[in-house]
Amino acid sequence: MHTRLLAADPRDPDVGRALFEILLTTHAPPLWRAAGARLMLLSPHESLYDAAHEALEHGAPAWRLQPLAGDPEVAWRLLLELQDMVEPRNRVAGLRGLALRVSDPEIRAALVTCIRDDNSHVCSTAIEVLRPVVGEPAVRDALLELMRRKQPLKGRVDRALRRSLRAAAGDPEVQRELVGWLSGRRAWIAAEALAGAPGSEALADQLLAVLARTEQLSQIAAAFKPVASLARVTAAVLPRLRDPASSDYQCSLRIVGRGTTSAARDAVLAGLAHPTNWQRWTALQQLEWRLAEPTARAAALGCLRDEDDSVRMIALQMLTTLDHDPDVRAAARVMLADPSDAVQIAAAGLLARSEADPAAWAVLARHVTESRMAVYTKQWQSIDPFAQIGVLIRLPAVRDALAPMLKAWRPQHRARVARVLQGATPCASIAELLTACIDGEDPDTADAAYSTLAAWAE
Numbered sequence: 001m002h003t004r005l006l007a008a009d010p011r012d013p014d015v016g017r018a019l020f021e022i023l024l025t026t027h028a029p030p031l032w033r034a035a036g037a038r039l040m041l042l043s044p045h046e047s048l049y050d051a052a053h054e055a056l057e058h059g060a061p062a063w064r065l066q067p068l069a070g071d072p073e074v075a076w077r078l079l080l081e082l083q084d085m086v087e088p089r090n091r092v093a094g095l096r097g098l099a100l101r102v103s104d105p106e107i108r109a110a111l112v113t114c115i116r117d118d119n120s121h122v123c124s125t126a127i128e129v130l131r132p133v134v135g136e137p138a139v140r141d142a143l144l145e146l147m148r149r150k151q152p153l154k155g156r157v158d159r160a161l162r163r164s165l166r167a168a169a170g171d172p173e174v175q176r177e178l179v180g181w182l183s184g185r186r187a188w189i190a191a192e193a194l195a196g197a198p199g200s201e202a203l204a205d206q207l208l209a210v211l212a213r214t215e216q217l218s219q220i221a222a223a224f225k226p227v228a229s230l231a232r233v234t235a236a237v238l239p240r241l242r243d244p245a246s247s248d249y250q251c252s253l254r255i256v257g258r259g260t261t262s263a264a265r266d267a268v269l270a271g272l273a274h275p276t277n278w279q280r281w282t283a284l285q286q287l288e289w290r291l292a293e294p295t296a297r298a299a300a301l302g303c304l305r306d307e308d309d310s311v312r313m314i315a316l317q318m319l320t321t322l323d324h325d326p327d328v329r330a331a332a333r334v335m336l337a338d339p340s341d342a343v344q345i346a347a348a349g350l351l352a353r354s355e356a357d358p359a360a361w362a363v364l365a366r367h368v369t370e371s372r373m374a375v376y377t378k379q380w381q382s383i384d385p386f387a388q389i390g391v392l393i394r395l396p397a398v399r400d401a402l403a404p405m406l407k408a409w410r411p412q413h414r415a416r417v418a419r420v421l422q423g424a425t426p427c428a429s430i431a432e433l434l435t436a437c438i439d440g441e442d443p444d445t446a447d448a449a450y451s452t453l454a455a456w457a458e
Contacts, residue, residue, distance in 0.1 A: 005018055005019065005022075006019075006034050006035070006038055010038045010039055010041050010042055011041075011042065016039065016042065016047070016051075019035045019038050019039050020035075020039065020051055020055075022035040023035045023036055023039065023064060023065075023067065023068075024055055024060050024064050026438075026446070027438075027440065027441055027442065027443045027445075027446035027447075028438050028443075028446035028447055028449070028450035029443065029446075029447045029450075030447065030450050030451060030454065031438070031446075031450050032064075032067065033067055035067070036066070036067020036068055037067060039067070039068060040067065040068060040070055040071065043068075043070065043071040043074075044071060044072065044073070046073070048068060048071055048073070048074060049071065049073035049074055049077065052065050052068055052071075052073075052074045052077060053077055056077065056081075061089075061093040062078050062081045062090065062093035062094045062096070062097040063092075063093045063094075063096035063097045064097075065078060065097050066096060066097045066098075066099060066100060067100075069097055069098055069099075069100050069101050070100070070101070075098065075101055075104075075107060078094050078097040078098050079094070079098070079107065079110055080094075081093060081094025081097065082094045082095065082110055082111075082113075082114060088117075088119040088121055088122050089121075091114065091117065091119070091122045092121055092122055092125045095111060095114060095122070095125045095126055095129050096125065096129065098110075098111060098129070099129045102129060102130055102132055102133045103132075103133060108130070108133060108136065108138070108139070109138065111126055111129060111130055112126070112130065112138050112139055112142050114126035115127060115130070115142040115143070115146060116142070116145075116146075120154035120156055120157050121156065123146075123154075123157050123160075124154075124156040124157045124159070124160040125160075127143065127146075127157070127160035127161060127163075127164050128160050128163070128164070130164070131163065131164045131167055134164050134165075134167045134168040135168065135171065140168055140171060140173070140174060143161065143164055143165060143168065144173075144174065144177055146161060147161065147165070147177070147181065147186055147189070147190075153189075158189060161189055161193075162189050162192040162193055165178065165189070165190075165193035166192065166193045166194075166195060166196030167196060168193075169193050169194055169195075169196045169197035169198075170196075170197060170198050174193075175194070175197055175203065178190040178193050178194050178197075178223075179194070179203075179206045179207070179210065179223075182194075182207075182210045182214075182219075182220045182223060183210060183213075183214075187219040187220055188219050190220075190223070191219060191220045191221065191222040191223040192222050194207075194222070194223035194225075194226070195222045195223060195225040195226070196226075197226050198226060199226035199227045199229070199230075200226075200227070201230075203226060203227055204227040204230050204232065204233055207220075207223055207224055207227060207233075208232070208233065208236055210223075211236060211237075216247070216248065217237075217240065217248040217251045217252060218247070218248065218251050221251035221252075221254060221255060224237075224255045225258070228255045228256075228257075228258035228259060229258050229259060229260050230259075231259070231260070231261050233255070233259070234255075234256055234259035234260075234261050234263065234264045235261075235263075237252050237255045237256050238252075238256060238263060238264075238267060240252040241253065241256065241267055241270075241271075244274055244275070244276075244279070249274075249279060250278075250279060250282050253267070253268065253271050253279070253282050253283055253286060254282065254286065256268065256286075257283070257285070257286025257287075258286075265290065265293075265295070265296075268283050268286045268287060269283075269287075269295070269299055270283075271283025271286070272284060272299060272302075272303065277306075277307075277308035277310060277311060277379060278310070278379065280303075280306065280308065280311050281308070281310055281311045281314045281381075284299075284300065284303055284311060284314055284315060284318070285314065285318070287299060287300055287318070288318045288321075291318065291319070291321060291322060297322065297325075300315050300318055300319055301315075301319070301327070301328070301331055303315035304316070304331055304335060308377075308378070308379065309338070309339075309340035309342060309343050309377045309378055309379075310342075310377040310378070310379045310381040312335070312338065312340065312343045312346075313340070313342045313343045313345075313346045313377055313381060313383060314381070316332060316335060316343065316346035316347050316349075316350055317346050317349070317350075317383070319331075319332070319350060320349060320350045320353055323350050323351070323353045323354055324354065328350070329350070329351065332347040332350040332351050333347070333351065333359065335347035336348060336351075336359055336360070336363055340377060340378075341367070341375050342375045342376060342377045342381070342382075342383050343377075344363045345363065345364065345367060345375055345383050345385050345388055346383055346388070347360075347363070348360035348361075348363040348364050348388055349364075349383075349387065349388025349389075349390065352364070352388060352389060352390035352391060352392045353390045353391070354390070354391060355391065356391050356392050356394055356395050356398075357392075360388075360390075360392060361392050361395070361398060364385055364388060364389060364392070365401060367385035368385045368386055368389065368401075368402060368405075369401055369402070369404075369405065371408055371409070371410060371413060372385075373410070373412055373413060373416070384416075386416045386417070386419075386420050389420055391423075393420055393421065393423045393424045394423065394424065394425065396425060396427075398424075399421065399424040399425065399427065399430070400427075400430075402417050402420065402421065403417075403421075403427075403429075403430045403433060405417045406418060406430070406433040406434065406436075406437060406449075407433070411440070411442035411444065411445045412444070414437055414440075414442070414445045414448075414449075415442065415444040415445040415447070415448045415449075416448075418434060418437055418445060418448035418449040418451075418452050419448040419451070419452065421434070421452050422448075422451060422452040422455045422456075426456040431453060431456065434449040434452055434453050435449070435453070437449035438450050438453070
């Protein structure tokens with residue numbers, strides 16, 4: 001029905017009304033965007049503005065009109081939402097509604113003012129919406145001004161600021177300020193942002209200067225990500241690995257693990273013998289990009305004998321990239337009988353990555369047909385059974401076993417099942433269940449169900 005409606009002429013009053021109803025009510029983002037795209041064929045006719053204005057007057061959230069924001073009159077009406085000083089949620093909805101228009105200088109200027117909003121939800125939404133144009137001087141300056149504030153930042157503002165400053169970290173001015181803050185109370189935000197900076201010798205010089213006067217590495221460790229492959233950075237951090245009990249050991253290991261020297265490799269391999277299990281799995285994770293090397297591959301396979309099930313599980317997850325290697329597959333098959341459910345699931349996922357292996361399904365079946373979303377090791381490292389299904393979904397028996405879970409009470413569970421089914425052979429009865437998910441109220445579930453049905457229709 002939706003396919004026929006989206007192909008119809010929106011200038012027909014009945015079609016236009018039906019499309020607008022979808023725009024205001026659907027919980028499936030692809031359908032929402034598609035309906036908006038069809039309605040935009042009416043722009044710049046005043047009927048589009050009239051319908052948008054009426055919807056807002058009757059309480060529709062402004063973000064629902066985002067696909068129509070390309071119309072100048074609708075955009076103007078959405079700008080009015082930013083001036084509602086009584087209801088912060090209306091300002092948030094207006095920001096989201098204008099998210100596609102950030103390249104327009106006038107609209108961008110209005111959005112930038114919201115970064116200074118006293119409400120943390122409005123402020124964080126403005127930061128997120130403006131991230132695509134973070135290189136614009138006005139946006140950059142507003143973010144830096146926010147960093148300079150003495151007042152504590154709310155959690156959502158902190159997170160948004162980190163993400164946007166990371167996107168801006170290639171700007172020399174931003175980079176200079178971020179390095180300066182590594183010694184201040186916002187060191188964590190600065191370090192996380194610098195993780196997105198382009199690597200350079202100049203940045204390495206600045207970070208090594210900070211390192212020389214820093215006792216605790218944990219707050220600034222993320223900043224070394226762009227330059228960790230440089231030999232002199234490896235050499236500067238290696239001494240911090242001498243004491244296995246050091247509080248800096250894990251952070252240092254992550255920096256050294258990116259190094260390309262033999263000393264870096266040897267330090268990581270030595271970390272696999274650390275008496276603490278989470279230090280061992282940290283060392284193991286640093287081998288992931290080295291698995292093409294025989295030494296690293298052998299070390300990862302050796303970790304399948306570790307006493308800690310988290311280490312064994314992580315080793316299998318890493319070795320999945322070598323799932324065509326006969327030795328790796330043979331090892332994974334043995335691990336299907338591991339005492340830990342999490343390890344069994346990781347082994348099944350490795351085998352199912354490229355082959356519909358019945359033994360892998362025998363392990364996964366009992367986990368993906370119940371309401372649990374994750375399985376944990378003894379040290380609370382999680383693995384998602386659904387992410388391990390791989391090509392098993394091509395088997396009709398697997399598809400049919402999963403289908404009843406589209407009625408699960410947990411929306412996250414329904415969404416996960418709907419998403420996994422995208423690789424299955426289409427089935428009429430399951431399509432009906434997916435259609436019911438589209439009509440539900442959970443956006444993630446509706447999105448996954450609509451995307452799967454769209455893939456099945458191709």
